[in-house]
Amino acid sequence: MTTGTILLADDDRSIRMVLSQALTRIGCRVRATGSTSTLWRWVEGGEGDLIVTDVIMPDGDALDLLPAIRRKRPDLPVIVMSAQNTVMTAIRAAEAGAYEYLPKPFDLKEVLSNVKKALDGRAPEGRAEPAAPRTRDESLPIIGRSPAMQDVYRIMARLMNTDLSVMITGESGTGKELVARALHDFGRRKTRPFVAVNMAAIPRELIESELFGHERGSFTGATGRGVGKFEQAQGGTLFLDEIGDMPHDAQTRLLRVLQEGEYTTVGGRKPIRSDVRIVAATHQDLRGLIHEGRFREDLFYRLNVVPLRLPPLRQRVEDIPDLARAFLRRAEEEGLPRKGISQKALDVLSRQGWPGNVRELENLIKRLAALSADDLIDAEMVEDELAARPSSAEEPQPMMGESLGAAVEYHLGRYFALHGDAPPPPGLYDRVLKEVELPLIALTLMATRGNQLRAADVLGINRNTLRKKIRELDIPITRGKKLM
Known part of the structure; x- marks a missing residue:
């Protein structure tokens, strides 16, 4: 049995009843309210061992109350729940010092599991100290309220203010660089440079020079000193996209940077200290490349400290309407005419397979915005444009083993990232x-x-x-x- 007093705040009477009954069954005492003012009065009075609260309440925003709770009672953990399931909600919860953020509709077992851990004094995996408060930014860097994206948001929120290396995996077009930028822009390195480099876009013989810089005369054509990406990103974040395409020699040099925190330029002798957070990304099966001898296993484990897999669009189809509307707004900001889109058109979009993922959807929406003569994009326009696109059968598809391996790695990696070493359910x-x-x-x-x-x-x-x-x-x- 779990013991302790829970201060429960939610303006929905039915939610208060369900949670109160469930928490009582596991041995907790519950005080429930529908207002933040009552919650604060209880906190000031020294009541409660744990808070479970909704974010949006009739008399205020619970996240705005969290800093005062931390100052008054720094050892009182707070679990926040919200139906405003955006990446900014997860980030605000982490910054305010919440013990855990749970999107609504919530999984009751997950709520109870987090209550037990909080009362036992166990911190969630990857919890960092809260960052200094900053002005709330309503522009969302990543769009989606689906359950698949909620898992991504929660892991991101825990990583914002750490320097842990992150390996982002996912199919092409799922938004890997967007996530890497968000990790930087909302983290403690946000005032320093974010530098992105695509391994697949650089000639293999120039990758080491591109990453680490070079000295004059170190190779034919090196007429002066070249500044590498590591030096450009000093103090900030270096995003290594398509890491699976990195040549073996460059992998060895990168491993030394991660192990020893220093590197030398091509043709140089003096070690240079490196203060850079590494975020890597790939759409390839790195474990398969390791088996083939094309990727260093020790480098993989150095980069894969925290795995973060982005779901393909077909696994988050409920996000398509929000994405489509956002892309129409973005197209308008870029100078295209303002357009609306009908519900039937959104239904058509939601039934597609989207092998090119979010990138393919964005390109199609912008094309419709540019070519449509009407103010409203209807289902027929969408169907005509979809019929004209290349068949997905012409595009290279991953091998079945790679897809299945990605699914297993996703479920196991997601669980261990959220719950530590406890065995998965x-x-x-x-x-x-x-x-x-x-x-x-x-x-x-x-x-x-x-x-x-x-x-x-x-x-x-x-x-x-x-x-x-x-x-x-x-x-x-x-x-x-x-x-x-």
């Missing part, structure tokens, strides 16, 4: 199986234009089994462009 097999089954069945139905008999034949399963899977996985029937 049962059900990994079913979660990974769903990760494979859902896109497989959805894309097959799309390819057969919703013909379930044909799709069952292609998949090699019974039609009744297919119908059952469609219901279980809640797969929409898409009657789009025929691919088979």
